Amino acid sequence: MSHVHDLFKRLQQAGVMLSLEGEQLRVRAPEGVLSQEMLAEIKAGKESIIAFIRQHRHGKTWLDDIEPAEKREYYILSPVQKRLFFIQQLDKESYAYNMTGVLEVVGKCDKERLGQVFRGLVSRHESLRTAFFLVSDEPVQRVYEKVDFDLEVLSTDGRGGQGGRNGQGPERVAAAIPAPAPDRQSAIIQSFVRPFDLKTAPLLRVGWVQLAEERHILVIDMHHIISDGYSIGIVTREFMTLFQGNSPAPLTIQYKDYAVWQGQEGVRGLIKQMETSWLERFSGAIPVLTLPNDFPRPAFQDFRGDSITFDLEKEAVRDLQALANRQEATLYMVLLAAFYVCLSRSRGQEDVVVGAPVAGREHDCLQAIVGMFVNTLAMRNAPHLGKRFSAFLNEVKESTVLGFQDQLYPLEELVDRVVKSRDSSRNPLFDVM
Missing domain, CATH: 3.30.559.10 (Chloramphenicol acetyltransferase-like domain)
Structure with missing residues (x-):
């Protein structure tokens, strides 16, 4: 089953999670990540994938240890x-x-x-x-x-x-x-x-x-x-x-069991390993994105604003998907790279951080629980003006895979480690999500 193992590894790197719920194979992925080629590969190998999951279901993983916490008056927070x-x-x-x-x-x-x-x-x-x-x-x-x-x-x-x-x-x-x-x-x-x-x-x-x-x-x-x-x-x-x-x-x-588990020594050790990678990405000065404003920035950050939605033409989506296929990337990665380029060209900045929310529910036992699991990944990339888009897309692809691999590391801890002084008028690491 080496080909199934390789498929699992590639899907995990892209942020795609496969699991069994009863006899049904469930696929979960961030929006835009699951390409048609990936979906076709999953469908073609469905029986082998189910057998692989059953075979390894009783293997020990770092997420298998979430158990009900000892009853007490108060519990720690995540x-x-x-x-x-x-x-x-x-x-x-x-x-x-x-x-x-x-x-x-x-x-x-x-x-x-x-x-x-x-x-x-x-x-x-x-x-x-x-x-x-x-x-x-x-x-x-x-x-x-x-x-x-x-x-x-x-x-x-x-x-x-x-x-x-x-x-x-x-x-x-x-x-x-x-x-x-x-x-x-x-x-x-x-x-x-x-x-x-x-x-x-x-x-x-x-x-x-x-x-x-x-x-x-x-x-x-x-x-x-x-x-x-x-x-x-x-x-x-x-x-x-x-x-x-x-x-x-x-x-x-329940959620409190997850919060207690997240504070356990073994899990903290795993998070500490992830920390090294995040600290490397945020060594040196943290860039501040100076977007053009319609109004003066308030002294304290608030959330007044509006939303504008739009649809892409089918032809544009098809072309973007084709580009993703040629670059062995996902549509999410292509759109994220294009977003970086737009932000960079609007102000001429070549070091940009974008916040990317992730669901944080990496295990079956978390799927039906009401609670706050979301984490935000601070994705830092360098859209230099002289760089070819294909080269930059490869950089975004690599940073996205690494970010999703280390998604358990809390944004709050990254902020505490790398932000030296706070500006009450903005988010400490990024201005766009």
Whole structure:
């Protein structure tokens, strides 16, 4: 099975993860990474791949050691949770790290039925029963056996519930959510989204709007310290499962177990090995990207802004994919290289850092857990003006593979090691993601 082993190695270097869920082969990859050629190779060798996974399933890997933590009053935070905790302490009225989604429910249901389903989710996921404190000047998390939870009833014109403060938060969130009636839904979210008190669980709110007898909207708001984008998908899927009277598969571990595992000596040793590579990439002065601004940069970084989306023509996508194939790269790598070139040419800078988020769920046991697993890779590359694009693409390909190999190393620790002085008006390592 040497060819299967080689395939696994190549896929892992590209950030593609293969796993078995029951008898089904699951493929997970960052957006744009999985090429048609890779997919065809996986399909062609599917049976051999499944056999390979089964053969090595009982082999010991560094991720196999995540087990339920010993029960205690308080648990340590993961590095990313620590960062979010202290950010929230700087501005306790901020909801820049609220994560809001909208779910439309069609059919007959009532508030009590919906509340019962969400209480089931709160009971299932410890993250939804977790609060955060400072104990002896150290941030910790506490998991409660039971917390009070109920839906908030909202009106269709934005009145009702508890009003949010004016500012950038709800407008920014609403702009990112597709909705059947954008203006009305924006008003609903405006009235609903407000800051969380991290000391009070659950860090989850759900607002209910009845648009018609058999049409309802649920506004789901969670703090980022207990959730990520993948978690919103988990909550949505499991809501539908429970709403239909079914039960999701039981969880073997919870997020606090992952946080405790991440702080263990063996895992810290592995992270320390990864640190060497990251420190080499950020030796010397860290470049600051001076993008042109429409307005003066504020003294303190905020998140006011807007989003613009666009589509590429099919022909352009085909040509980009062909370029990726010729360079033995992925579409993600090609687009990332092109993005570097655009940033470089806009200001004439030849040393650029771009933030690249990764899901951080590298093992099957993490796939169904609500929690904050996301890490951000600080990808540094040198798009020199005299360099051929094909040569630069090879550099981006190599740095991307290395970055994904070392993705367990927390961004927060890299910042602590390489940033000598902080600028409160910007991110310490990169200005674009």
